[in-house]
Amino acid sequence: GQQLNQSPQSMFIQEGEDVSMNCTSSSIFNTWLWYKQDPGEGPVLLIALYKAGELTSNGRLTAQFGITRKDSFLNISASIPSDVGIYFCAGVQGAQKLVFGQGTRLTINP
Amino acid sequence: GAGVSQSPSNKVTEKGKDVELRCDPISGHTALYWYRQSLGQGLEFLIYFQGNSAPDKSGLPSDRFSAERTGGSVSTLTIQRTQQEDSAVYLCASSPYPSYEQYFGPGTRLTVT
Numbered sequence: 001g002q003q004l005n006q007s008p009q010s011m012f013i014q015e016g017e018d019v020s021m022n023c024t025s026s027s028i029f030n031t032w033l034w035y036k037q038d039p040g041e042g043p044v045l046l047i048a049l050y051k052a053g054e055l056t057s058n059g060r061l062t063a064q065f066g067i068t069r070k071d072s073f074l075n076i077s078a079s080i081p082s083d084v085g086i087y088f089c090a091g092v093q094g095a096q097k098l099v100f101g102q103g104t105r106l107t108i109n110p
Numbered sequence: 111g112a113g114v115s116q117s118p119s120n121k122v123t124e125k126g127k128d129v130e131l132r133c134d135p136i137s138g139h140t141a142l143y144w145y146r147q148s149l150g151q152g153l154e155f156l157i158y159f160q161g162n163s164a165p166d167k168s169g170l171p172s173d174r175f176s177a178e179r180t181g182g183s184v185s186t187l188t189i190q191r192t193q194q195e196d197s198a199v200y201l202c203a204s205s206p207y208p209s210y211e212q213y214f215g216p217g218t219r220l221t222v223t
Contacts, residue, residue, distance in 0.1 A: 006152075031210045042114070042201050042214030043153070088152060092210045096141060097166065100152040 006089055006101030013079060014109050021087060021104040022073040029091030032065050032072040033098065037086045046087075047074070076106075084108050112136065114215035116202050122221045123192055131187045131218045135204030142185050143212060144177055145201045153201060159185065160207060192222045 004023045013019060023032070031050055035043035047058050049065035049072060056063055062075045072091075076083055086105050090098040115134045123129050135142050144156040155169040159179045170176070174192075179185040189196055199219050203212040 033211065035214075040216070042203075042216050045211055045213065048211050090153075096160070096205065096207075096210055096212075097143075097155050097158055097169075098153070098210075098212060099155075102152045 004089055004091055004099055004101040006104055008104060009102065010105040010107070012107045012109065015079060015081060017079055019076040019079055019083070019106060020073060021089075022071060023089035023091070023101045024071040025091060025099075026070065027091075027093065028069040029093055029099075030069075031092040032063070033090040033092070034061075034063050034072070034074045035088045035090060037088065037103075039085075043088055079106075079108055081108055081110060114202055114204055114213055116200075116215040116218050118218060119216065120219045120221075122223060125194060125222055126191055128188065128190045129192055129220065131189075131200050131202075131220070133185045133187070133202030133204075133215060135183065135185070135202070136206075136213060138206060139204035139213075140182065140207040141205045141212075142179055143203045143205075144185070144187050145203065146171075147199045147201055147217070149198075156187070156200075189220075192220075194222050196220060197222045 006023045034046045037043040047063040052069050054065045060077045086103045088103050089101040117132045140161045142159045145153040157177045158166040174190045177187045199217040201217045203214045205212045
């Protein structure tokens with residue numbers, strides 16, 4: 001099925017560094033969502049974006065809905081050990097089905 | 111309040127057997143979704159229920175897969191004659207219509223031997 005192109009696939013950073021990841025698509029999306037998944041658990045919603053150009057923050061997390069509606073990015077500032085996990089972007093096109101990216105696996109070295 | 115719950119958390123079955131996976135959505139959420147996540151992969155849409163409307167089954171990979179939702183709440187995903195390629199984590203999510211924000215359960219890890 002259709003998937004979003006999410007990059008990078010994995011990141012290895014030092015604690016305290018900032019993180020940036022993005023998703024792109026050839027299709028337009030009405031809504032972008034960013035999720036985090038810890039091992040053995042379901043994805044947890046971090047940020048939802050509803051409007052092209054929208055920039056939304058949730059604590060140390062900031063996400064933007066691209067103007068073209070075909071991309072989105074997520075930034076994490078001053079990373080901490082609990083940020084470790086897999087981050088997924090997801091787009092909504094028409095009906096409420098989500099299309100997911102392949103995920104970005106974040107590893108933090110203390 | 112209580113989140114989405116799924117049972118069992120783990121299921122090991124022999125090839126060819128049928129399995130049933132259960133999902134209890136968040137109370138009041140009218141939309142319910144099933145996804146499949148293979149090891150190290152993203153989530154693959156399977157089926158979507160919204161209120162009393164006919165479900166969107168467009169993601170079901172074969173006719174061995176079926177799902178029902180009783181009374182607009184609990185849902186059961188059934189896989190008949192399981193194959194080894196069915197091994198994956200099956201995730202359920204619910205959302206309060208018309209929101210697009212889906213809330214996921216912890217998943218059921220299915221292993222077919």
